[in-house]
Amino acid sequence: MLGGMPGPVLTTSPLPALASAQPATPGGLDTAAGLLVPHDGEPVLDVRERPERWALLWLIGAAVRQDVPVLAWGTGAALAGRALGAVIYPPGPVWPTEWSAPPRGAAAQREQGSVPVRWTLGRVTALAAPELPTAELDAFLAALPAWSSRRPGSDLEALGGPDALRRVVAAFYARARQDAVIGPIFAAHVHDWDAHVDRVTAFWSTVLGGGAQWRGHLGGAHAGLGLRSAHVERWLALWSQTVHAELAPDTAARLDARARVMARRLRGPPRAET
Numbered sequence: 001m002l003g004g005m006p007g008p009v010l011t012t013s014p015l016p017a018l019a020s021a022q023p024a025t026p027g028g029l030d031t032a033a034g035l036l037v038p039h040d041g042e043p044v045l046d047v048r049e050r051p052e053r054w055a056l057l058w059l060i061g062a063a064v065r066q067d068v069p070v071l072a073w074g075t076g077a078a079l080a081g082r083a084l085g086a087v088i089y090p091p092g093p094v095w096p097t098e099w100s101a102p103p104r105g106a107a108a109q110r111e112q113g114s115v116p117v118r119w120t121l122g123r124v125t126a127l128a129a130p131e132l133p134t135a136e137l138d139a140f141l142a143a144l145p146a147w148s149s150r151r152p153g154s155d156l157e158a159l160g161g162p163d164a165l166r167r168v169v170a171a172f173y174a175r176a177r178q179d180a181v182i183g184p185i186f187a188a189h190v191h192d193w194d195a196h197v198d199r200v201t202a203f204w205s206t207v208l209g210g211g212a213q214w215r216g217h218l219g220g221a222h223a224g225l226g227l228r229s230a231h232v233e234r235w236l237a238l239w240s241q242t243v244h245a246e247l248a249p250d251t252a253a254r255l256d257a258r259a260r261v262m263a264r265r266l267r268g269p270p271r272a273e274t
Contacts, residue, residue, distance in 0.1 A: 006148040009141070011036040012056060012076065017137065026059055030157075033144045035063045039074020039130040044098045045088050057083045069123040069147045071140040074130035081126060099128045123147055154209025159251050162210065166201045168255075172242040173197060181234040207258060236263045 010024035010032045022028065024035060037060060047053035060083040063070050072080040074097055081100020082088050091097050095115045102108045106121035117128045127136060152158035159165055173193065177183050190196045239259045243252040 006145060007031040007033040009034050009036065009144070011038065012059070013038045013040045017132075017134070024059060026062060029059075029063055029066055029068055032063075032068050033148070034069040034071065034140065035060070037070060037072035037076030037080055038132070039076055039097070041075055041097070041130075044075055044078040044082055045090060053079075064122070064124060065151065067123060067147075067149065067151045069125075069140070069144060071125050071132075071137070073127040073132045073136075077126035077128055080124055084121060084124070095128060097128075097130060100126065155251070155254055156205055156208035156210040159208065159247065159255070162201065162205055165204055165208070165210075166197065168243060168246045169201045169204060170197050171246055172239055173200075175238050175242060176235070179234065179238060182231050182238070185231065204255075208255075232263050236260065 008022045008028070008031065009018065009020065010028050011018070011021040012024045012035070015021050015036060015038055018036070021036060024032075029035070037056075042053065043050065044053075047057075056079060060070065060072075060080055064084065070080060078088055078098045078100045081103055084103035084106075086103040086106075087101040089095070089099050089101070091099075094113055099115055100119075102116050102119040103121055106119045106124075108116035108119045110116070110118040112128075115128055119126050125136070125140060127133075156162070156165060159168070173186070173196070177186055236259055240256050243255045243259075246252075247255065
């Protein structure tokens with residue numbers, strides 16, 4: 001970690017000019033002081049059958065969503081632009097590498113002909129040239145201590161992470177098992193409560209942006225239980241009571257809203273009147 005930095009500086013490619021920079025990973029964004037996206041000469045426009053490029057685009061987007069400062073140059077700047085929804089142009093007479101138009105809301109500080117050679121958007125700084133001026137790197141590093149605030153990268157992170165989520169799920173089932181309406185259904189079908197809580201926690205982790213922890217189908221998981229509208233309504237009411245008792249109001253409201261979407265799916269389409 002660089003002296004005075006709130007965390008490590010990450011880089012998507014080896015960077016001899018900053019030997020202390022660490023390889024960028026999605027998990028590393030949580031504690032990163034900043035993200036460097038150097039020119040690597042790899043494609044930006046055509047990334048078909050290039051999963052590592054899609055992963056890099058996702059990483060840059062995740063950094064932006066979490067307010068991690070980003071400095072990108074060359075093809076790295078084009079990647080940053082693409083991650084932010086900008087138009088990407090191929091190399092040609094006007095510029096030797098792929099380059100990005102400024103994304104919506106960005107400010108172009110310098111232009112060379114039709115090419116914006118430097119643009120900024122929030123905490124993202126992008127330079128079209130493949131070589132990064134030392135002054136740009138120094139200015140970026142000097143600004144990082146003042147940019148230490150972060151936004152949660154997902155609803156799961158806002159909730160407090162997997163352990164906090166499991167506590168919420170366990171608290172819900174403590175209520176549900178004692179409930180006269182839905183308690184008997186769980187008693188008849190759940191025989192290993194620890195395993196069940198783990199499965200439901202994995203499901204909610206996936207829903208809340210924690211990665212593919214659960215693979216399955218919501219309807220299939222509840223098929224054969226004999227669920228009626230009254231059961232779904234009671235499940236929804238108990239879930240709402242639990243999340244509002246366990247979580248901050250804004251986080252509880254988001255989980256409540258997610259559950260209401262699921263409830264509509266569990267109820268199925270309304271039946272036509274005959």
